């Protein structure tokens with residue numbers, strides 16, 4: 001199929017583009033669109049056949065459930081069996097925004113959308129274009145990240161094009177996204193609520209409004225034999241083609257070790273990439289060095305992570321060495337994605 005690509009520009013009437021996207025969704029087609037986290041690949045969540053097309057286009061395992069995107073609380077009522085009071089408090093505080101909550105599903109949500117589960121993941125995004133597309137498409141849009149399964153999530157329309165051109169009906173190009181890592185997932189079916197995936201709504205932010213929240217232990221201990229509670233978290237994800245290693249420790253020593261490893265691979269004739277920060281890029285004389293953002297504001301790091309991994313793919317880099325980041329706040333989402341992309345390969349330099 002030929003993929004229609006339409007660019008949305010501010011200060012211009014985009015009604016026709018939104019209507020076209022909505023019509024495709026309502027007739028069971030696939031439309032990729034920007035959200036504040038990453039680009040989503042949308043389909044009508046209440047139409048099992050449409051939702052199934054998402055799995056085919058992405059090459060996504062069928063037991064990996066989709067997140068249903070809505071724009072208002074009435075829609076939440078319709079697709080859930082029960083909304084706990086704490087979920088209303090969290091929604092008041094952080095919806096619309098980069099947070100997904102899990103509820104017991106109502107009958108209208110097909111098993112094809114939930115990967116056979118009796119629960120449904122729901123998010124209310126804040127991105128203006130996302131909201132317009134969701135409403136135009138009927139109000140219940142299943143939308144996982146719009147990448148080929150296993151590849152880094154798309155943070156720009158070009159990334160969606162790279163992976164899915166010819167496999168989906170339409171891409172709504174709204175420019176680069178803001179946050180750059182997927183939503184926090186919070187399971188509201190357990191007490192206390194449990195974080196199944198870290199994101200921009202941090203544990204600390206949730207503590208502020210509902211007190212104690214648990215964190216899925218397998219997130220901290222990736223070598224655990226137990227399966228993560230979000231089925232999607234068990235798969236190798238976000239992975240660049242290159243072999244990625246994260247180096248953790250005092251920054252000067254990290255730079256020395258990265259230079260040593262990089263030189264070793266360069267002398268063997270490999271293409272080497274290095275992920276540094278504004279504070280450290282000057283320390284790397286060799287290789288394809290990319291600045292991911294500043295340590296002063298880790299949100300800048302989150303927003304560039306997936307794009308940089310894709311750039312290394314396009315440059316044909318074979319080994320990537322990355323600095324490590326704090327795991328407080330948004331840092332926990334960054335480290336979760338980075339370590340997954342690295343297949344958990346981390347070198348910890350001891351203190352000397």
Ligand code: AMP
Pocket residue numbers: 064065066067102114117119120121143144145182185196197229230231232233
């Ligand atoms: P993506 O949309 O590609 O960012 O992936 C959605 C994530 O949400 C995956 O990790 C899923 O496993 C998780 N998820 C979706 N629905 C549920 C659910 N009902 N229970 C637990 N995790 C879910």
Ligand code: MG
Pocket residue numbers: 144145153
């Ligand atoms: Mg994804």
